[in-house]
Amino acid sequence: MSFKLKGLALATMWLSASMGAAAQANIVKDADGNTGYSSAEACDAAVIAGTAKFYRPTTRMAPKRRAGEATVSGMTLKELGAEYERGACDKGAPHAFGRGGVSKALQGSWIPFSPSMAVNAYKSKDGKVVRVSMRDCDNNFSGMFPRGIPAPAPKAAAPVVAPVAVAPAPVVAALAPVAPAPVVTPAPVALKPAAVLAFPYVFGTLGAQRDLVGNAPIDGIAQHDDHDSKLALQLGAGYQFNKLWGAEAFAQTSRRHLFENGFESDARTLGLRATLGHDLSETTRVFGKLGVARIDHPQDTAGSAQTRPTLGVGMLYNLGNNLALRGDFDHFPKKSSSAGKDWKALNYLGIGLQYSFMP
Incomplete structure (x- = not known):
């Protein structure tokens, strides 16, 4: 019996090590130590597990407004909405609109961003935030907003069964399982790209x-x-x-x-x-x-x-x-x-x- 337990423990350790090595193989790093993942799901899982290393900009650049943007102010990523409560996992963007994205090594990979990361919030004349960029460097995200990390799906509730009533003519009333209401994670509003400046x-x-x-x-x-x-x-x-x-x-x-x-x-x-x-x-x-x-x-x-x-x-x-x-x-x-x-x-x-x- 002890031999079987030892074999099971060794198999479990080998499987965990293999999974960890596979996860590491899917991680890309740039010269500054920033990391990216091969898929959005892998990036989300690393953030939720607490193992992700959040992106840190290394350059400095002043904010630059585009057409239709009236003002710009500073805020944190999580202040944009509930979908950024855990931060963001966004696809690494290249240079565009006169501003950089991420390093070439990370472009196309999924990069974790901290919910407390400072961002530039660009607003229209009515005060609505229409675009954000990284605060220190004004670098672009993959779109007008980065991709927020979805909330983990809740565990299904156990079926509720009504008690059996005892009577001369017993009738058992069995209630159908109550399915939990689906959780809808709000996503950033898709906005039309800003027009080329004139x-x-x-x-x-x-x-x-x-x-x-x-x-x-x-x-x-x-x-x-x-x-x-x-x-x-x-x-x-x-x-x-x-x-x-x-x-x-x-x-x-x-x-x-x-x-x-x-x-x-x-x-x-x-x-x-x-x-x-x-x-x-x-x-x-x-x-x-x-x-x-x-x-x-x-x-x-x-x-x-x-x-x-x-x-x-x-x-x-x-x-x-x-x-x-x-x-x-x-x-x-x-x-x-x-x-x-x-x-x-x-x-x-x-x-x-x-x-x-x-x-």
């Missing part, structure tokens, strides 16, 4: 303008082209239609250029252009520019105002939700024919600030 902006840059003029032949001898660079200013306004496309109106002016042949003139530019951009990271964006511009050299009395094509590149580096450092390079090719002086290519290079009127 917003106006203004910008100003300070830099240098390089103008080039062709000298006419002297006594039949061709002269070299003459150029001069001067301090210049650019001001403009634009509108970002979506994540890729935008449009700008701009003006550039410089100090008066002095050329080697003794001629002096400043260059005044007024133009319209389209922009096409791409986000390199959460803070850095590059874009190309293509449009037309009217360039005037007012000191050229023969008249030299020209409409020319313009192309260029630019870069933005976000300093906050609305303010960004901006750099510009613009090239205005020469026109095939012109009145007055033979004006060649005009170039502008500058750096300054851009302010976006984002909601």
